Amino acid sequence: MINNEEITTNGSIFPLGWLDSLRVFFIEVGEISRFTLRFFKEVFIPRYEFKALVKQSYIIGYKSLPLIAITGLIIGLVLTIQARPTMAQFGAESWIPSMVSISIIREMGPVMVAVIFAGKVGSGIGAELASMKVTEQIDAMEVSGINPFKYLVVTRVMATTLMLPMLVTAADAISLVGAYVGVNLKGSISFHLFFLQVFSNLSFSDVIPAIIKTFFFGFSIGIVSCYKGYNANRGTEGVGEAANSAVVIGSLLVFIIDMIAVQLTSLIY
Amino acid sequence: MKKTTGNNLRLGLFVTVTVILFIVGIYYIGDRQQLFSHTFHVSGVFKNIDGLQVGSNVRYSGINVGVVGSIQQTTDSSVRVDMLINEGTRKFIKTDACAIIGSDGLMGNKIISLIPGISSAKTICNHDEVKTIRPISMDDIMLKVKTTADNAADISADLAVIMDNITQGKGTIGKLFMDSSFATNLDKTLINIKQGSGGFKRNMDAASHNFLLRGFLKKKHKDDK
Structure with missing residues (x-):
């Protein structure tokens, strides 16, 4: 991994110029691409680490559920409370369930969950793999005949790719419950009517693209975090840096992928 | 070993619940679009569909009974709209029912309303065509509003002249007042x-x-x- 700083022979650190930074950026993009290609090569070649995949899915998916659930509930609640005054001005309070559900399922749910996921899981993977790297545990695995890439990277990337869509689905459902509570804070609507109104304006073109893009969010968060951790250096300082850059780049990639997904969806539908 | 089994159980539960949630959501959306119910086709030919879209609701006596399946331009002045109607409501829809394009509330989406015919008529069959009523478009309303506004402007101009004459004491009423x-x-x-x-x-x-x-x-x- 290359940093935006260079260490001189006497040990002092100075920042690189913009041209060098650009060079470093392109080298890093090339390295991540190579890392991604290696992932696709390794993922189809036996032996498959199913036990490690299940373990990682548990850690990454199930253990993130409480945080995602609380966030989802708050998103639904806040979105409804914020929407109410404006909708009431137009006499369109009955449209709140439809409006909030479309906002949550198309955009707010996937993006908010992915950003939180990048913060929690991305930093965790980055720090874990980086500490394994700097303490030479990865080298030890190689020596003992275990493929560390397959065991550590493939399982984690697979787990993030598979678990994020599930977390988003759960968060969407919980957000809608939050929205129901929000609607009932100042109004009164039955649970049945609320969900009828929620589904009355949803179509496959709202749900399917939103779920498909979460696979890409999960994959990008996983691959960046693993790359940063797997290629960490400079001792304990590198561990913190790997965790930090995993979160920053992972979150940024979520928004970039989201922008591309929105453009593609509007082209198709 | 016991801990691993417990973790696997929790993970399995989480995966199953989210998959079920996803399937239920998909089912509800599909059900609204009549994907999982028995339907029959009814069509109508309109001159202007006024922004109606595939997937828009079809209502019969105010109840959602189906959706718009397809929209095809057949000639330069006619558009054929194919509707997918729930099989359960077929017995209530007669051959003399009429279709009209309206909107769901003041700001709502476009919908097709099927107006019931007389109960003695024959029940509608699959792929039958219903009569259509030309909807009152916003352009028509605006045209009428414009005519009314023009008339009002003429009347107010005449009134201004009359009032002017009265204040100048012209004419019988003018003399009476002034x-x-x-x-x-x-x-x-x-x-x-x-x-x-x-x-x-x-x-x-x-x-x-x-x-x-x-x-x-x-x-x-x-x-x-």
Whole structure:
């Protein structure tokens, strides 16, 4: 991994110029691409680490559920409370369930969950793999005949790719419950009517693209975090840096992928 | 080992619940679009579909009974709209039902409303065509509003001219309001009429006592009774 700083022979650190930074950026993009290609090569070649995949899915998916659930509930609640005054001005309070559900399922749910996921899981993977790297545990695995890439990277990337869509689905459902509570804070609507109104304006073109893009969010968060951790250096300082850059780049990639997904969806539908 | 089994159980539960949530969501959305229910096709030909889209609701007596399946331009002035209607409502829809394009509320989406026909007519069949009613478009309403506004402008211009004439004392009403000599003359005329009618009454009283007219007046009084 290359940093935006260079260490001189006497040990002092100075920042690189913009041209060098650009060079470093392109080298890093090339390295991540190579890392991604290696992932696709390794993922189809036996032996498959199913036990490690299940373990990682548990850690990454199930253990993130409480945080995602609380966030989802708050998103639904806040979105409804914020929407109410404006909708009431137009006499369109009955449209709140439809409006909030479309906002949550198309955009707010996937993006908010992915950003939180990048913060929690991305930093965790980055720090874990980086500490394994700097303490030479990865080298030890190689020596003992275990493929560390397959065991550590493939399982984690697979787990993030598979678990994020599930977390988003759960968060969407919980957000809608939050929205129901929000609607009932100042109004009164039955649970049945609320969900009828929620589904009355949803179509496959709202749900399917939103779920498909979460696979890409999960994959990008996983691959960046693993790359940063797997290629960490400079001792304990590198561990913190790997965790930090995993979160920053992972979150940024979520928004970039989201922008591309929105453009593609509007082209198709 | 026990801990691993417990973790796997929790993970399995989480995966199953989210997959079920996803499937239920997909089912509800698909069900609304009549994907999982028995449907039959009914079509209607419109001159203007006014922004109706595939997937828009079809209502019969105010109940959602189906969706718009496809929209095809058939000629330069006609559009064929194919509707997927729930099989369960077929027995209520007669061959003389009419389709009209409306909107769901003031700001809502476009919908097709099927207006029931007479109950003695035959039940509609699959792939039948229903009569359509041309909807009142926003353009028509705006055109009528424009005509009304033009008329109102003409009327207000005429009223301004009339008011101007009145304030200048032109015409009968103008003189009545603005000319003081006219009012004085009118007052004098009324006094003259009052004096004339008083004199006429006295003459008539004198005539009623005259022997030449007494017979005639007695007969008149008798006829009135």
